[in-house]
Each structure stands twice: as C-alpha cells, then as structure tokens.
Amino acid sequence: MQCLTLKKGVECAFMTRKGCNFNGGRCHAVVESCEGCTKTLNSDEGIFCLVVPHPAKKWTTGACNFATHLKAAVVEEAQKLNPLKASKRAAGAKMK
Ligand code: SF4
Numbered sequence: 669m670q671c672l673t674l675k676k677g678v679e680c681a682f683m684t685r686k687g688c689n690f691n692g693g694r695c696h697a698v699v700e701s702c703e704g705c706t707k708t709l710n711s712d713e714g715i716f717c718l719v720v721p722h723p724a725k726k727w728t729t730g731a732c733n734f735a736t737h738l739k740a741a742v743v744e745e746a747q748k749l750n751p752l753k754a755s756k757r758a759a760g761a762k763m764k
Pocket residue numbers: 698699701702705706707708716717718719720722723724726732733734735736
C-alpha cells in the first residue's frame with residue numbers, strides 16, 4: 669500500500685488501512701552513511717530512505733546492501749574476501 673504519512677505515494681509494506689504499522693508509526697531519517705545514496709527522499713520532515721524504514725539498522729552489521737553509492741566497493745570487497753573458494757581452488761590445484 670502507498671504511504672500516506674512521511675513518504676507520500678511510495679509503496680510500503682508497513683502501510684495499512686489503519687495507518688503506518690512500523691515501530692512508532694513513522695520511518696526514521698537516514699544516517700550519515702547514507703549520504704550519496706540515490707534511494708533517499710527529501711520531505712518536509714527530513715530525508716528518508718525509499719527502501720527501508722530504519723536506515724541506521726542497515727548499517728549496524730556492515731554496509732547497507734541497498735546502497736547505490738557503495739556498490740562498486742562492496743563487490744570488490746566480496747571478491748577479495750572469499751577464503752572458502754580460495755581454499756577449494758588451492759585444494760583442486762594440488763590434486764591435479
Ligand atoms: S538504501 Fe541503504 S544507504 Fe541508501 S538511503 Fe536506504 S539505508 Fe541508506
């Protein structure tokens with residue numbers, strides 16, 4: 669259902685006929701780490717994320733997986749950090 673409160677017109681899973689169903693009834697504003705992301709929405713009440721209602725939570729365990737401003741860096745890091753594949757490749761090379 670489309671949001672009728674802070675992000676008017678944006679499709680949201682938390683919006684119901686009775687109003688916003690999210691914790692406290694309103695989204696949280698974006699955090700500093702979100703700066704540069706294209707998935708933000710400026711409104712009179714602040715800057716909000718178009719994808720998630722609580723942006724700070726998306727950054728608690730690392731980079732937000734929806735962030736558009738970090739995509740290249742995240743992919744690069746994922747390619748570097750894959751010790752399981754590296755060990756399998758190394759084991760495969762030894763068998764030949
Ligand atoms: S998608 Fe992630 S980085 Fe972008 S505004 Fe939302 S929470 Fe912030």
